[in-house]
Amino acid sequence: MLNIVIFGPPGSGKGTQSENLIKEYNLAHISTGDLLRKEINTNTELGALAKSYIDKGELVPDEVIINMIDSYLDRMGRVNGVIFDGFPRTVAQAGALRDLLKTYKTKINVCLNLEVPNDELMKRLIERGKTSGRSDDNEETIAKRLATYEKQTKPVLDFYKKEGVAANIKGIGEISAIFDDIKAAVDAKK
Ligand code: AMP
Numbered sequence: 001m002l003n004i005v006i007f008g009p010p011g012s013g014k015g016t017q018s019e020n021l022i023k024e025y026n027l028a029h030i031s032t033g034d035l036l037r038k039e040i041n042t043n044t045e046l047g048a049l050a051k052s053y054i055d056k057g058e059l060v061p062d063e064v065i066i067n068m069i070d071s072y073l074d075r076m077g078r079v080n081g082v083i084f085d086g087f088p089r090t091v092a093q094a095g096a097l098r099d100l101l102k103t104y105k106t107k108i109n110v111c112l113n114l115e116v117p118n119d120e121l122m123k124r125l126i127e128r129g130k131t132s133g134r135s136d137d138n139e140e141t142i143a144k145r146l147a148t149y150e151k152q153t154k155p156v157l158d159f160y161k162k163e164g165v166a167a168n169i170k171g172i173g174e175i176s177a178i179f180d181d182i183k184a185a186v187d188a189k190k
Helices: 014-025 032-041 045-054 062-075 091-103 118-132 139-153 155-162 175-189
Strands: 004-007 028-031 082-085 110-115 166-170
Touching: 004 014, 004 155, 014 028, 014 082, 014 110, 014 175, 028 032, 032 045, 032 062, 032 082, 045 062, 062 091, 091 155, 110 155, 110 175, 118 139, 139 155, 155 166, 166 175
Parallel strands: 004 082, 004 110, 028 082, 110 166
Antiparallel strands: none
């Protein structure tokens, strides 16, 4: 299997580049943010819980997220590999993912770290907020999400560095040029 973590702050292009990766490598895709928004839109209990965190720019508790990933993997069937998008966002989630993948006799091959400066992230997310309909794409919540990323999510990168699978990718410029760098990094690790 080819398992990829697409990593980076909010607005770094994880969703966009996931779409390119899906096409190029024929992979399954799991975005925990998308799954949570689906729960919100269908008014589930989990959705209501998630919304209370998302609207504050905070992380949904690890246990909730890990359960979601566990049941996704359980139902997934045979695939070439999986792109994990927006997950793991804490070191505890990264450890839980490693343990879960072990039970499937597989692992993360590469963690792609999309690097984009904060002022550019802010600009992109405010622009996206004009059409995304996302309640968390407003200036105040964006600032909180960026702070949450620095404090709780960035340490995940050290986890993957220690595993020898982290690859830094410059996340600014043409989408297709960024994807060329991504392909080179994936092909080097697969
Ligand atoms: P995203 O669409 O990936 O930007 O996620 C939107 C929001 O959903 C985040 O700001 C978090 O509140 C929540 N969320 C998504 N993925 C996770 C995760 N792996 N762990 C905790 N919270 C998450």
